[in-house]
Amino acid sequence: MFFTYLRREVRRRRKAALVVASGLALGIALVIVVSAVAAGMNQAQGKVLQSLYGLGTDMTVTKAAAPPGEGDTVRKPRFEFDAGDERQSRDVVMVQGLETLASSVVAQVGKQDGVAEAVGGLSLRVMKVDGEFKRGEIRPEGPPGGAGGGGGAGGGKVQGGGAAFGVDSYSVYGTDVAHLGLGPLTSSKITSGRTFMASEANSKVAVVDSAYAKEQKLGVGGKLTVSGTAYGVIGIATADSGDAAANVYLPLAQAQSLADAKDKVTTVYVRAADSQRIEEVKGTIQQNIPGTTVTTSADLANTVSGSLSTASDLASGVGTWLSAVVLAAAFLVAGLLTSSAVSRRVREFGTLKALGWRSGRVTRQVVGEALVHGLIGGVLGIGVGLAGAWAITAFGPTLTAELGAVGAGRGPGPLRGEAGTRALDIALTAPVSAATVALAVGLAVAGGLVAGAFGGWRAARLRPADALRRVA
Structure with a gap:
């Protein structure tokens, strides 16, 4: 009897049901879109951080380079060439951006409470100068045997000659x-190709970023010469974010040998055993290993600026509040419309009570109808929300993330360069998770219950006498 009457009333009052459901659908769709955009922002920021630290890295341990004191001289690259006409080529390999740490610090960090894994890396920059000298020719200034008896003996000037050199700079990560x-x-x-194998710790092999490989016309099986040492290219790597952490990757021991930095690293990458304890682990490392700087992904995220940061703030701030306001308004309107509909059905409910229906039964009937309206609104809202999320993913703008240094001399080891900042273009997506859909269903049910509470309260107060007066 309950479901029969419910089905009949919903079909008979389709317009009213559609109005209530549409209001709830609008609020639910907005919640889905905002939640999807916020999730997309989190994924975008995750891509930015992953492109710097790598997958699974919770924090890094570095040592800031000390500022030069009075009387200290800044070490500059120095190139020395032999005299001659032949082509000249020299490489200078320098540790990039940060003070080095002893390799023993890696093991020390790995022993700290809450650390699951710690790995060291060495960031280098190679400056390559390549070119040749060309000797000039001595040409006499006047005709041979000319007047005055000069005859050109000992006279003339040097013409032509000179030097033509090109400078190339690229990053290497050990x-x-x-x-x-x-x-x-x-x-x-x-x-x-392939990546490194554990047995290649001292092998002269290299993995090259795809963009740099294309620029230098390198392929798997080719040779890359760094400071006179030839490395076989075993693999080509393509960065997930479109911008690689380094141009060339070498085994750590080989990178240390090139930079004359035996048993040295610039960065220790750390994975925490529990993601909820990252700040605690950070404090432990700073306390037990003085002189180091610990940077977490949260610290780095705070330095992200540009349109990605602006859009993220809008999604988490304005978008969230807008969703809450619209959803609350939709619930309120649905409740008022349901209550108004009950007022228009005074004669119907009064007659049912006169026939023996108790107030509880009438209230359950009203709540049941409102719940159906809420579920219809939920289906419509999920459909509109999914369509909106798809449209954002398909036609959304490309956002720019600018990452500045966390502090003086600090930053993501292999990416610290002269500029100290880095820009990445990230395509905005709006992924909808199962949790978001479940939230939408929950909101639909909640909306129906809120509307049913309004209508049920109004229906419970009706008396059979009200119906008799309406009939008269």
């Missing part, structure tokens, strides 16, 4: 081939 699951290389995928 990675621990025994722990490839942590560090910047994990932000790239091997698209040709």
